[in-house]
Amino acid sequence: MTLARLFGILALGSTLISGAPLWADDTPGLVEPTPSEGAPGAFTFAAVVRRAQELAASDYQPDRPALPDYLADLNYDKYRDIRFDRNQSLWKAEGLPFQMQFFPRGFLFKDRVTVNVVEEGVSRIVPFKHDLFDYGKNQVPEEMPEDLGFAGLRLHYPINRDDVFDEVIVFQGASYFRAVAKGLHYGISARGLAIDTGLPTKEEFPIFREFWVFKPARDAVDITLFALLDSESVTGAYSFVIRPGLETVVDVKARLFMRRSVQKLGIAPLTSMFFHGENTDRFIDDFRPEVHDSDGLLVVNGTGERIWRPLVNPIGLRVSDFIVENPRSFGLLQRDRAFHSYEDLEANYQTRPSALIEPIGDWGRGMVELVEIPSDAERYDNIVAYWIPEQRPEPGEELKLEYRLRFTQDPEAGLLGGRAISTRVGAAGTDILDSSRRKFIVDFAGASLAERAPKGGLEAETEPEIEAVVTSTSGELSKSIVQWNPHTQGWRLFFELKPDGRGPADLRAFLRQGNDVLTETWSYRWVRE
Incomplete structure (x- = not known):
């Protein structure tokens, strides 16, 4: 099972347990600001850019301290049994429109992720505390190390009912994140970056190693989050402005710094699942007519031509390239919204989001690449699509990018053409x-x-x-x-x-x-x- 598939499943649901919230109006649970970033009004995206640039000048050093066996050896079911205490949700006690929860390290999630909250320009670290979590049936000691750290975070917002804070976006596992909009269920994932995907050599998975989440105002309809990306080959500073609702829109700004050259740099990658569909022309022993999170790739080139490529689950690895200059958009869509196409009362494939990338500014000449990987089960995310610039950046170079990412039921609503x-x-x-x-x-x-x-x-x-x-x-x-x-x-x-x-x-x-x-x-x- 892939990280993308895992973290989306693990994100579903939390168990209510008793206990007073660790955070109050003055947020006493946050660690004092660091001297370099603590002056009021001082913390901006430029601070994250500087961090990324400084990191690029040195070798990659992962933050992956050893976990005790009772966390490192967890299987999928045991890890999922660890639940965040909703009563401890950040900003819940203040009645703010967004709430934040966290994931513990364990199972496949080995990297320690630092989470900061930014308020009035001051950045403070959110401290890891074991009593934020109910460990379920897992046997854990009363005394546990205090520096285990988080594996990721999720944000909640009332997109379906005013009195229910729905989980709307999750950042967990490498640079993966996924989101939902009103009435939809988790499906497709996005990533910060894809490196050497679909090659005979080993794929590199950059990680978001640190986050800065800006405390929302009482009337906020969006929330801002910065992230520091790190890997053997690339560092980066990312800005995400997230607006949940009928469609959940994420405005992304990225500054990338190359440590070393890579064969393939995948920009704005999307990851999805296609097991079988109406175009599958070999026998699949499944009572369901179709099983997929996405059924096609859409590419809109600079001239406005729309290209639709139905997805397949191939026998062998399949890589397809679409040469484009200044793409208007590309994405993995779930066009088929009929329940009778899936007949699955639990998976609800008819309500999986489509995800569309809309570049901001001129991206120049390059190609949208589609990678389709053979799969024998629906638990594997076997579809990847991303943009590859024609000019491959060299070590020491900086790459600036902006795009809008839309998680929605129908990104083509209002389209009149066939x-x-x-x-x-x-x-x-x-x-x-x-x-x-x-x-x-x-x-x-x-x-x-x-x-x-x-x-x-x-x-x-x-x-x-x-x-x-x-x-x-x-x-x-x-x-x-x-x-x-x-x-x-x-x-x-x-x-x-x-x-x-x-x-x-x-x-x-x-x-x-x-x-x-x-x-x-x-x-x-x-x-x-």
Whole structure:
């Protein structure tokens, strides 16, 4: 099970236990400010940038002191049995609109994470205390080391009901974080940075080793958090401004400092799960029609062209690159919101968030890379997508980036153009001796397509037909057929591919009427498996 999958599951729920809160209006539980950062009004993002720059000038030194066996040897279930005492939530006693809770170290979470609270420009460390946690059935001694430290944090805000503080965002495990919006359940994760993902060499996982969380005002609708990123190759300063609600929006600002060169620097990475879906053309022994947190990658290039790539669970590792200059957005989306597509009363895959990255400013030329990893179970996060700049930064260089990250049910709400809402693949032809031919069925839907439903009479005779433009990098394509689908109020595309046996076929298709392009570009890589 991956860290991304683990920390999202572990974040769910806390047990109410008795005890007075450690924090009051004057927040006495916080450690005194450090001299360098304690002057009122002195603490800003620039202080974190300086820390990152200073770290980059020296070798990486992880903060991972040894854990006692009763914490280090915990399995998943035993670690999850450790619950934060909600009555101890920071800012609960003050009635502020946000509350903060913490995770203990243990199990897979070995790195010690420092958490600070910033109030009126003063930064103070939140001290680790064992009585913040109920250790459940775990056998732990009464006297435990006082310097074990936290493994992460989570923020709560009433997004569904005014009287319930919902967990809205979690930072735990390497540089992973995930969030939910109103009515949604945890699914997709984001990361601060991805390094050497999908290569034969070992992937590097930077960590957020320290956080600074700004105390919210009584009428706050957002909260600011700074983070210090550290790894063998890169350090970084991150600013997150988080606005929970109908969609949870995270404005991200990053300053990266290269310790050494890397083969692949993945900016604004997203991590998700795709086990099987409507396009899976091999048998999966599962009562559920589909199992996935995301069903496709969306890339919107600098010219406004929208490219949709349905996700797959491949037999072998699959890496796809989309060359883009100044991308407008990219993300992993869950477009299928119908319960009958999943039939899972516990996982609720129909309410998993989509996550969309919207770059701020010009990112220049580079590529969005999609990595699809073979998986034999839904517990593995096997999908990764990120941006790779064309110019690889060298040691000693600084990289500045800004982007908006939206966790939402439908980041394409209001879009009028046609979208690919389903992709199906199956056997084609009637020749039982030739099973290599594959049939593709793509449904496009959208307000603009619904308006172009078939018409009768003279108007139908004079109006150009809706047709498909389909291309492939290999093999032979049949004549495409476009048919009105009254069930989706859209248009369905049929075509067949006869592979030539020389390798993968990269397919592209869109619908047009005369000179009008009606849909996004559907992109698919078919591989003989």
